Every structure is written in C-alpha cells, then in structure tokens.
Amino acid sequence: MAAAPDSLLYLGLDFSTQQLKVVAIDENLSVVYQNSVQFDSKLPEFRTQGGVHIHADRLTVTSPVLMWVKALDELLDEMKRTGFDLSRVRALSGSGQQHGSVFWKTGASQTLKQLNPDQTLNQLLQDSFAVKDSPVWMDSSSRQQCQDLEAAVGGALRLAEITGSRAYERFTGSQISKLRQIRVQDFLDTERISLVSSFAASLFLGGYAAIDSSDGSGMNLLDIGTRNWSEICLEATAPHLDRLLGAPVPSTSVLGPVSSYFVHRYGFSEGCRVVAFTGDNPASLAGMRLHQGDIAVSLGTSDTVFLWIQQPRPALEGHVFCNPVDQEAYMALLCFKNGSLTRERVRNQSAGGSWELFSAALRDTPLGNNGNIGFYFDTMEITPSAVGVHRFDSNNSEVSSLSPEVEVRALVEGQFLSRRLHAERLGYSIIPGTRVLATGGASSNKEILQVLSDVFNAPVYTIDLSNSACLGSAYRALHGLVAESGVSFFDSVKKAPEPQLMATPHPTAKQVYDQMLTRFAQLEERVLQKTSSHQISCG
Numbered sequence: 001m002a003a004a005p006d007s008l009l010y011l012g013l014d015f016s017t018q019q020l021k022v023v024a025i026d027e028n029l030s031v032v033y034q035n036s037v038q039f040d041s042k043l044p045e046f047r048t049q050g051g052v053h054i055h056a057d058r059l060t061v062t063s064p065v066l067m068w069v070k071a072l073d074e075l076l077d078e079m080k081r082t083g084f085d086l087s088r089v090r091a092l093s094g095s096g097q098q099h100g101s102v103f104w105k106t107g108a109s110q111t112l113k114q115l116n117p118d119q120t121l122n123q124l125l126q127d128s129f130a131v132k133d134s135p136v137w138m139d140s141s142s143r144q145q146c147q148d149l150e151a152a153v154g155g156a157l158r159l160a161e162i163t164g165s166r167a168y169e170r171f172t173g174s175q176i177s178k179l180r181q182i183r184v185q186d187f188l189d190t191e192r193i194s195l196v197s198s199f200a201a202s203l204f205l206g207g208y209a210a211i212d213s214s215d216g217s218g219m220n221l222l223d224i225g226t227r228n229w230s231e232i233c234l235e236a237t238a239p240h241l242d243r244l245l246g247a248p249v250p251s252t253s254v255l256g257p258v259s260s261y262f263v264h265r266y267g268f269s270e271g272c273r274v275v276a277f278t279g280d281n282p283a284s285l286a287g288m289r290l291h292q293g294d295i296a297v298s299l300g301t302s303d304t305v306f307l308w309i310q311q312p313r314p315a316l317e318g319h320v321f322c323n324p325v326d327q328e329a330y331m332a333l334l335c336f337k338n339g340s341l342t343r344e345r346v347r348n349q350s351a352g353g354s355w356e357l358f359s360a361a362l363r364d365t366p367l368g369n370n371g372n373i374g375f376y377f378d379t380m381e382i383t384p385s386a387v388g389v390h391r392f393d394s395n396n397s398e399v400s401s402l403s404p405e406v407e408v409r410a411l412v413e414g415q416f417l418s419r420r421l422h423a424e425r426l427g428y429s430i431i432p433g434t435r436v437l438a439t440g441g442a443s444s445n446k447e448i449l450q451v452l453s454d455v456f457n458a459p460v461y462t463i464d465l466s467n468s469a470c471l472g473s474a475y476r477a478l479h480g481l482v483a484e485s486g487v488s489f490f491d492s493v494k495k496a497p498e499p500q501l502m503a504t505p506h507p508t509a510k511q512v513y514d515q516m517l518t519r520f521a522q523l524e525e526r527v528l529q530k531t532s533s534h535q536i537s538c539g
C-alpha cells in the first residue's frame with residue numbers, strides 16, 4: 001500500500017453513521033492508506049448504538065456532534081503516530097451521512113479561527129454547539145413540519161418540483177423547523193447551521209464551510225433548478241434562514257486551505273486545499289465514476305438505484321439531487337424495500353432453498369416469461385407504495401400461483417422492470433453506451449445479472465462499493481484542484497480501476513422488454529389501486 005515517497009496524495013474522509021473512514025490515494029489513483037474509527041467501540045463514552053441514540057419516542061434519532069469531532073482527533077492522531085506523512089496531502093475532501101444537521105453556537109466561528117494546536121478539537125469545541133445531539137437521517141419525528149412545508153409551497157408535487165423531493169421527515173428543512181418550534185432558546189443561540197458534510201469541512205477550514213449543492217439537495221430547501229436556496233421553502237422553515245445557512249456552492253469548489261491548526265498539529269502543508277464536502281450518496285456516485293446514462297443498482301437487503309440524469313422530472317417518489325461532479329447534471333436515488341429478503345424467500349419456496357436451482361430456473365425460462373408478470377412486495381414497498389404478491393398471466397388476468405420456474409423468473413424480471421420503470425419516471429433514459437453497474441450480495445449471481453442486462457438492454461458490470469463514498473471523496477479532492485480550469489471529473493480520474501463486464505443483453509431483449517414495460521406499468525397501476533382500496537377497507 002505504500003506510495004512512491006515523493007508522490008502527492010489526496011485524502012477522502014467519510015463521516016458515515018457508524019464510523020469515520022479515511023482513504024488516501026496517490027497521483028495514480030492507487031489507494032495507499034485506509035483507516036477508520038468505529039464510534040460505538042472506539043468512543044464508548046458517547047454510548048451510541050450503531051453511531052446513534054434512538055430516543056424513547058422511537059422516532060427521534062440523534063448523534064452527539066462531539067463524537068464526530070473526537071473521531072477526527074483520533075483518526076488524525078493515529079495517522080501521525082503511525083508515520084503517515086500528512087505534508088504530502090495536496091487536497092482533501094469528504095462526505096457525510098445526508099440530511100443530518102449541526103447547530104453551531106454564537107461565537108463558534110471565532111473559536112474555529114483560533115484553534116490552539118496544543119489541544120484536541122474535542123477540547124477546543126466543547127462549547128461550540130447550540131445543540132449537542134444532532135438530528136440524523138434515521139430521524140422520523142418531524143411529520144407535522146413536513147405537512148406544513150408541503151402546504152406552504154402548494155403541495156407535495158410542487159415541493160418535489162422545486163427541491164427534487166417531496167417532504168421527508170429526515171430531510172434537514174423539517175428538522176430545522178422542528179428545532180425552532182420546540183427548542184426556541186437553542187435556535188436563538190445558533191449562529192450557523194451546517195450539514196454533517198459541511199460541518200466536517202468547517203473543522204478543516206477553521207471557519208464555516210459552504211453547503212455544496214448536491215448535499216444541499218437533501219434539505220427540501222434548495223431549488224435544484226437554480227442551485228440556490230428557494231425563498232418560499234426558507235420562509236416556510238424559519239425567518240432569515242439564509243443567514244444561518246450561508247450561500248450554497250458548486251460541489252467541485254475549492255473552499256480554501258486547511259487551517260493553521262492542521263499545519264502545526266499534524267504537519268499538513270500550508271498549500272493543502274479543502275474541496276467542498278458532500279453527502280455520502282453523491283460521493284458514492286463519484287466513487288463509482290457513474291457517467292451520463294449509467295445506472296447503478298445495489299442488490300442488498302433493500303435495493304438502491306443511483307442514476308445520472310440530464311433532465312430530471314422530480315416526482316412524488318425518489319429523490320433528485322444536483323450532481324456532485326457535473327454542474328449541469330443531476331443524480332437520482334430510489335429505494336426499493338423488497339430486495340434480497342424477497343429473493344431469498346422465493347428461492348426457498350420455488351427453488352428448494354438453492355441458488356443453483358434458482359439460477360437454473362432463470363436459464364430454463366425464456367426472456368419475457370411467456371407474458372407472465374409478478375409483483376412481490378412481502379413488506380410494504382417504498383417504490384411504489386404497495387404490498388402483497390400479485391401475479392398476472394399473459395392475458396393480464398390475476399392468477400394465484402405460477403409454476404416454480406416461472407415464479408423465479410417473474411420475481412427477478414418484475415424487480416428489474418420496476419427499477420427501470422421508476423428510474424424512467426424520474427427522467428432516466430437508456431442511451432447508447434448506458435452501463436448498468438451492479439453491486440451488493442446478489443451481484444455475484446450471473447443469471448440474475450443476465451436478466452438485469454436484458455431488462456435494461458445494456459451491459460452489466462460489477463463493482464465493489466464497500467468504500468465508494470470515501471474513495472469518491474478522494475477522487476473529488478483531486479478533481480477539485482483542476483475543475484476550475486475546465487478539466488472534467490472523468491478526465492481527472494481516468495486511471496482508476498475499471499468495473500468488470502459480467503453480462504451483455506440478448507439480441508431480442510429490447511423488443512421483449514420495451515413492450516413488457518408498458519404492460520408492467522399498467523399492471524402496477526392495478527396493484528396500486530388494489531392496495532389502496534385494501535388499505536381503505538382495512539381502515
């Protein structure tokens with residue numbers, strides 16, 4: 001893992017929910033150092049579980065802001081102690097769990113400007129936060145504020161058109177509203193509000209870091225068209241909120257040099273630049289080097305889809321964020337709850353619990369499954385909001401069962417048709433050169449990947465995403481230095497390792513699945529109507 005002794009380095013940090021991670025890359029984009037601080041085990045004094053505190057109401061979820069500060073002390077101390085030469089770091093950037101907020105207390109900006117290198121950040125910033133427990137993305141206690149925000153702007157769809165998402169409880173806007181309403185004095189004592197990402201950048205800068213437009217899109221406060229704050233959303237949230245937030249900046253911005261604290265305490269060079277930090281999902285998009293037209297499908301407990309979008313069409317489902325590596329573009333994020341657990345359940349019931357037999361069923365059944373289509377929502381699905389198992393034959397008649405082999409194909413085709421349908425609804429389109437990047441547990445199954453390739457009529461590649469947010473931050477640090485002179489992100493990271501080709505579409509795939517997608521959309525509408533009438537009749 002050692003870099004050539006004189007090579008310049010780029011650091012990426014990720015302040016995620018459970019740990020703080022760091023990665024260092026050299027000029028060839030090779031990873032030369034990785035480390036992490038697990039919050040629960042390394043900092044037990046904060047008494048977190050999975051990095052958070054779940055409050056008695058089960059809805060409020062927070063993390064101690066000083067835990068993040070202390071984790072940075074520990075990480076940098078260890079890098080220094082073990083001889084990592086921080087003077088070679090030319091630029092650094094980072095990411096944070098999205099939506100979480102940090103409330104800096106009046107006077108904190110003065111403190112940040114004059115940090116004494118003989119003391120730890122944890123010692124120096126003890127009194128710098130108006131709110132010691134930061135709301136994080138797992139919080140769902142702000143339902144009322146979400147309703148108020150949607151009503152103030154003219155409805156959920158209008159809010160999605162402005163900010164890229166309808167109101168979500170974990171998004172920062174409703175969290176700020178809630179704090180202002182129930183902790184009046186703490187709010188009055190607040191001099192600046194940061195996201196987790198811009199808070200972390202502020203530590204390195206020795207002053208308040210701007211919120212970048214990509215992570216800023218996860219607040220329900222940013223107009224994703226103008227990439228500036230939306231007046232109407234700010235007003236509905238708190239008076240003069242723009243003063244507390246500062247102006248948003250493009251995600252590729254160089255914010256300034258590291259503060260003298262880091263030069264004197266850790267030996268960073270005075271020339272080391274801080275590139276705007278962003279959210280973990282945008283940083284992952286950078287780590288995967290997703291291109292225009294690409295789609296990343298993470299096949300895990302729940303399936304997540306990341307998209308590069310040129311012309312977004314925000315909707316009542318999913319999220320559209322400003323793109324972190326290209327100021328003209330967007331990215332979208334969709335979450336599907338019924339992923340691997342449903343695939344395992346059908347494997348157990350229709351393939352004797354064997355992935356071998358599951359794969360054989362996919363090999364032995366034709367593309368399009370002779371017109372049979374299935375929806376498998378074992379638990380209430382997020383995208384779309386429906387529940388239950390619904391099977392249809394080639395005449396669109398609902399049937400109660402399918403043969404085991406047909407069931408397996410109906411499940412896998414149905415899941416991928418759904419991923420494609422909902423991606424297209426947000427403005428995604430398959431274009432020549434589109435790649436599907438698959439990751440997560442099920443991405444090791446070649447037959448599943450073949451169906452994915454056929455449904456999207458695009459080649460499927462696999463990629464290891466375990467460190468993508470951190471790596472993406474290191475790539476963004478490197479790119480930030482040249483972005484202003486017009487060098488694209490992709491030109492600056494072209495030496496990075498390429499994903500591996502796993503499947504190419506069958507020649508008939510386009511014809512089969514373009515037609516099937518239209519039928520799938522109509523049947524999904526029927527399933528939704530059935531689910532909502534069932535919900536009404538269940539009271």
Ligand code: 5FX
Pocket residue numbers: 016017096097098099137170218279280281
């Ligand atoms: C995205 O909207 C989320 O809430 C999560 O993926 C967090 O970013 C996890 F850190």
